[in-house]
Amino acid sequence: MSVPALLRDRADQLPQLDLRRPRAGDTGFVTGFGFIFASCHIDYRSPGNFDEDVDVRVRPAEIGTKSLKLEFEMRVGERLLAEGYGVLVGYDYANQKSAVLPEALCAKLRTNVQERN
Numbered sequence: 001m002s003v004p005a006l007l008r009d010r011a012d013q014l015p016q017l018d019l020r021r022p023r024a025g026d027t028g029f030v031t032g033f034g035f036i037f038a039s040c041h042i043d044y045r046s047p048g049n050f051d052e053d054v055d056v057r058v059r060p061a062e063i064g065t066k067s068l069k070l071e072f073e074m075r076v077g078e079r080l081l082a083e084g085y086g087v088l089v090g091y092d093y094a095n096q097k098s099a100v101l102p103e104a105l106c107a108k109l110r111t112n113v114q115e116r117n
Contacts, residue, residue, distance in 0.1 A: 033093070034090075034091050035088040035089065036089045036098075041084045043083055045081060047081070066100055067087055069086070
């Protein structure tokens with residue numbers, strides 16, 4: 001699995017932050033709003049093996065007007081396999097252009113960032 005796909009999948013598992021791309025029947029989302037994965041940086045720290053269970057931790061790091069930086073780390077127990085970040089850009093799928101992040105989303109993300117500090 002690629003790191004961009006991994007971060008998108010992890011974002012899908014955080015409905016309390018409304019990071020998922022809207023799907024039919026979803027509520028609480030801005031119609032047509034979603035994310036485009038813009039960039040990724042990863043530093044590998046130690047090798048992992050196919051038979052190991054990898055714990056992936058993802059947290060918001062920076063919240064911009066139209067973008068969001070997510071930091072991540074991958075661990076097996078206490079052993080750090082990799083760490084880095086990805087940048088997601090708000091995207092208006094209906095109009096095919098970047099979009100300002102909804103304020104409700106930013107407020108939830110800011111709360112999560114403050115809880116971490």
